[in-house]
Amino acid sequence: MSDSLSYLLMAWLDPSLLGLTALGVLGGIYIGAIPGLSVTMAVSILISFTFSWDINNALALMVGIYVGGVYGGSRTAILLNIPGAPSAVTTAFDGYPLAQRGEAGKAIGLSTIMSVIGGIMGTVVLAGTAPYLSDLSLQFAPRDYFLIAVLGLLLVSSLSGKSLARGIFAVALGATIGLVGMDPVTAQPRLTMGSMELMGGISYVAVMIGLFGVAEALYQLHNLAKVPVKQNVNKIVPPLNMILKFLPLSMRASLIGVIVGALPGTGGDIASLFAYDHAKRSVKNPSRPFGEGAYEGLVAPETANNAAVGGAYVPMLTLGMPGDAVTAVIIGALVIHGLNPGPMLMIETPYIFWFTVGNLALANIFLLIFGLTGIKIFSKIVEVPKSILIPLIVVLCVVGAYSINSNMMDVYWMLGFGILGYWLKVFGFQMGPIILGVILGPMLDESYRQAMSSVGDQGGQFLLSLFTNPLSLILSSVTILVLLSNTPLKGWVLARFKRQ
Amino acid sequence: MFKPLVTSIAIAAGALAFSGIALAEYPDRNIQGTIQWGAGGATDNVVRSLTPYVEDILGTTIVLTNRPGGTGVIGMNHVMRQRPDGYNLLFGAENPELYQLMGLADFTYDDMQPISIIAQGLVVIAAPADSPFNNLSDLLDYAHEHPGELRMGGTGAGGLPSTVHAMINAVDELDVRTVTFGGDGPGITAMMGDHIDFMPLSLAAAGEQIRGGKMKGLAVLTKEEIDALPGVPPITEALPNIADFLPWGPFWGVFVRKETPEDVVGVLQDAYQQAVASDEFTRFLRDYGAEPLNLNGEEAQQYLDNWQSVTAWSMYDADPDSLKATPEALEIPRPAAAKTKAAAEDEAESEAAAE
Numbered sequence: 001m002s003d004s005l006s007y008l009l010m011a012w013l014d015p016s017l018l019g020l021t022a023l024g025v026l027g028g029i030y031i032g033a034i035p036g037l038s039v040t041m042a043v044s045i046l047i048s049f050t051f052s053w054d055i056n057n058a059l060a061l062m063v064g065i066y067v068g069g070v071y072g073g074s075r076t077a078i079l080l081n082i083p084g085a086p087s088a089v090t091t092a093f094d095g096y097p098l099a100q101r102g103e104a105g106k107a108i109g110l111s112t113i114m115s116v117i118g119g120i121m122g123t124v125v126l127a128g129t130a131p132y133l134s135d136l137s138l139q140f141a142p143r144d145y146f147l148i149a150v151l152g153l154l155l156v157s158s159l160s161g162k163s164l165a166r167g168i169f170a171v172a173l174g175a176t177i178g179l180v181g182m183d184p185v186t187a188q189p190r191l192t193m194g195s196m197e198l199m200g201g202i203s204y205v206a207v208m209i210g211l212f213g214v215a216e217a218l219y220q221l222h223n224l225a226k227v228p229v230k231q232n233v234n235k236i237v238p239p240l241n242m243i244l245k246f247l248p249l250s251m252r253a254s255l256i257g258v259i260v261g262a263l264p265g266t267g268g269d270i271a272s273l274f275a276y277d278h279a280k281r282s283v284k285n286p287s288r289p290f291g292e293g294a295y296e297g298l299v300a301p302e303t304a305n306n307a308a309v310g311g312a313y314v315p316m317l318t319l320g321m322p323g324d325a326v327t328a329v330i331i332g333a334l335v336i337h338g339l340n341p342g343p344m345l346m347i348e349t350p351y352i353f354w355f356t357v358g359n360l361a362l363a364n365i366f367l368l369i370f371g372l373t374g375i376k377i378f379s380k381i382v383e384v385p386k387s388i389l390i391p392l393i394v395v396l397c398v399v400g401a402y403s404i405n406s407n408m409m410d411v412y413w414m415l416g417f418g419i420l421g422y423w424l425k426v427f428g429f430q431m432g433p434i435i436l437g438v439i440l441g442p443m444l445d446e447s448y449r450q451a452m453s454s455v456g457d458q459g460g461q462f463l464l465s466l467f468t469n470p471l472s473l474i475l476s477s478v479t480i481l482v483l484l485s486n487t488p489l490k491g492w493v494l495a496r497f498k499r500q
Numbered sequence: 501m502f503k504p505l506v507t508s509i510a511i512a513a514g515a516l517a518f519s520g521i522a523l524a525e526y527p528d529r530n531i532q533g534t535i536q537w538g539a540g541g542a543t544d545n546v547v548r549s550l551t552p553y554v555e556d557i558l559g560t561t562i563v564l565t566n567r568p569g570g571t572g573v574i575g576m577n578h579v580m581r582q583r584p585d586g587y588n589l590l591f592g593a594e595n596p597e598l599y600q601l602m603g604l605a606d607f608t609y610d611d612m613q614p615i616s617i618i619a620q621g622l623v624v625i626a627a628p629a630d631s632p633f634n635n636l637s638d639l640l641d642y643a644h645e646h647p648g649e650l651r652m653g654g655t656g657a658g659g660l661p662s663t664v665h666a667m668i669n670a671v672d673e674l675d676v677r678t679v680t681f682g683g684d685g686p687g688i689t690a691m692m693g694d695h696i697d698f699m700p701l702s703l704a705a706a707g708e709q710i711r712g713g714k715m716k717g718l719a720v721l722t723k724e725e726i727d728a729l730p731g732v733p734p735i736t737e738a739l740p741n742i743a744d745f746l747p748w749g750p751f752w753g754v755f756v757r758k759e760t761p762e763d764v765v766g767v768l769q770d771a772y773q774q775a776v777a778s779d780e781f782t783r784f785l786r787d788y789g790a791e792p793l794n795l796n797g798e799e800a801q802q803y804l805d806n807w808q809s810v811t812a813w814s815m816y817d818a819d820p821d822s823l824k825a826t827p828e829a830l831e832i833p834r835p836a837a838a839k840t841k842a843a844a845e846d847e848a849e850s851e852a853a854a855e
Contacts, residue, residue: 196573
């Protein structure tokens with residue numbers, strides 16, 4: 001136990017580890033804030049860079065970047081309506097309207113506090129329940145991932161704004177984009193029209209930068225004459241009673257974040273979508289209607305995506321299996337440094353586990369410090385005249401799209417989707433459902449085919465399996481409930497009951 | 501009088517200096533390295549571990565970029581469109597050898613110059629820890645009695661599990677449901693949750709899980725037991741005829757375009773040979789469940805040709821319909837030694853015809 005404690009405090013007591021974690025968080029915030037510069041990319045570059053370093057130093061820097069990066073995506077989402085990372089897509093829904101009301105400073109302050117709460121909660125769950133949570137995550141069979149994807153598709157009702165029909169169209173469009181590339185089973189090109197460039201699929205980050213960045217920039221050309229909103233930067237740290245008021249919601253969102261993060265194959269992006277939807281369903285009287293600057297709409301995704309970080313470490317540290325793309329790269333770093341990430345990691349090198357837990361907690365402290373400083377200057381970005389800001393955004397989008405895979409093709413896609421997104425916006429379509437489709441389409445495709453082949457391609461067996469396993473039964477029931485409550489079917493069912 | 505002479509000497513010296521620059525030793529700037537698989541994968545891990553040693557020897561920086569997608573087509577296509585000056589390296593796995601066969605692209609490693617075949621990964625057929633099968637013979641017996649019932653983890657057509665499955669089917673019969681995952685990692689996760697019954701995996705991905713008791717090894721794809729997995733029988737114990745295909749495994753290599761100048765190829769080959777042979781990197785490979793090969797030149801070409809022939813023909817013999825082109829049409833010779841079921845049947849037929 002005393003060993004665990006000393007490992008836990010290692011990063012807190014060693015000045016160089018302390019410094020590297022701080023540096024990582026600070027760097028991560030900016031990497032996360034720029035669309036296209038991703039944490040995954042930063043961490044894989046760090047692998048070559050830190051090759052000759054001590055493993056602890058390398059891990060401290062990576063943890064810092066990870067925590068800072070997940071948070072950083074919210075900055076540009078709030079200020080410019082351009083999420084810096086897919087996990088911040090939902091943050092823009094209510095964050096940007098807040099900035100338009102002159103509350104950018106307050107929104108960033110609130111998102112910082114909530115990110116830290118989520119991050120700490122994720123770390124606590126990781127420290128306390130990692131072995132149990134990883135056992136639970138292993139129970140998820142392909143059919144359960146299929147049900148999660150279906151449940152995710154039902155989020156369309158929360159994301160499509162005023163017109164559900166437009167939302168469903170947007171999800172279908174997104175899902176189709178997500179299916180371009182190689183068929184995962186037959187390894188044959190699908191929807192590539194014979195182009196070799198398309199065999200790798202369309203990068204969903206490029207789609208995101210186009211739809212949110214360029215499309216938004218083009219759309220704002222309509223309001224060039226409008227004087228930018230004056231930002232109130234006096235109240236940045238939200239008052240304690242406000243934090244306490246949102247605490248129950250942030251706890252629930254953290255839980256969603258940790259569990260979704262711990263499932264191999266799902267990460268912060270899906271966690272924040274589910275959390276946003278949960279807030280929309282569970283909060284009866286939001287501070288303002290959702291989509292118009294509700295604080296609740298900011299709190300839920302921001303806590304969930306940072307809680308997912310702790311979750312993603314669960315399968316990584318207990319089993320050597322990645323919880324998301326970033327932890328996959330960190331596993332690679334452990335291998336290169338001569339450690340053996342696997343079930344024996346916690347037995348043979350227990351200090352890695354406790355060191356990571358302590359380091360995550362430390363990184364969240366730094367996040368609080370760096371997140372709350374410099375907001376005043378950041379908020380002023382919104383006050384920059386549009387004629388200067390918009391060209392800068394477009395340049396940033398091009399750089400971001402190119403840096404995903406150093407491929408010009410991604411830039412073309414980004415611009416194409418920017419223009420498409422502009423027209424969709426003009427005709428009242430929301431961008432959120434498109435991203436939902438891009439993320440969930442491939443997951444639905446893969447998990448459905450896995451589940452079907454597991455039962456020998458018999459449709460009846462497949463349907464039966466959705467109800468005969470405890471975990472699947474729970475997920476199916478939730479799916480059916482959500483489906484009923486979202487559609488006219490609900491009224492019909494209730495009427496039937498009343499008549500009887 | 502001296503003036504013109506001084507000038508001409510100066511000019512000559514300048515010219516000499518200039519030509520000196522033009523003929524500067526390769527490499528005189530950063531080298532771009534393209535990894536055809538994503539960050540954190542096996543190819544990525546091997547390349548990022550090896551690169552620092554090569555950088556030391558060459559005295560330059562190798563800038564690594566992951567360009568994944570299309571089972572590596574994207575990354576390879578990128579390098580093949582760069583200048584053939586030795587400043588663009590491709591770090592790839594075995595997949596390009598099957599592109600033409602699968603109809604994915606019209607090129608293979610035959611269109612490139614191998615610098616080094618770094619190492620070959622070992623393969624293990626793994627099952628969940630609580631599986632009723634203790635070795636491959638148990639599993640085959642069960643599968644013979646209950647065809648189409650066991651769930652095998654796969655990674656899609658042309659992936660390692662499908663090739664191993666094809667090899668087994670070329671000498672025996674293994675009728676299973678194939679559940680396809682995005683890679684070794686998701687497959688292992690599903691196996692630990694008992695969602696599949698077995699899966700052929702690279703030892704690099706599965707070794708730690710087996711050592712930790714979360715999975716067990718049914719057979720290793722070698723002719724003899726290996727040190728890394730004591731107690732796991734070689735596959736030849738259950739299927740003696742499969743020996744003709746061995747040694748076989750996924751491999752990692754460094755390639756440049758065919759038109760690259762010979763002296764540049766030489767410099768690179770020497771650097772990689774030295775780096776792969778270094779004690780630290782050899783130790784890394786062994787820990788990682790891989791066998792160092794360190795082949796270049798003629799040997800590397802032979803290795804590639806043999807790999808392609810064994811893999812292509814076993815896939816063809818197991819299920820010709822799964823391929824877009826026959827190995828025959830692509831002029832891939834049938835492995836000389838392999839006695840597959842199909843080959844044996846052909847032989848029997850021709851003998852019958854002769855009689």
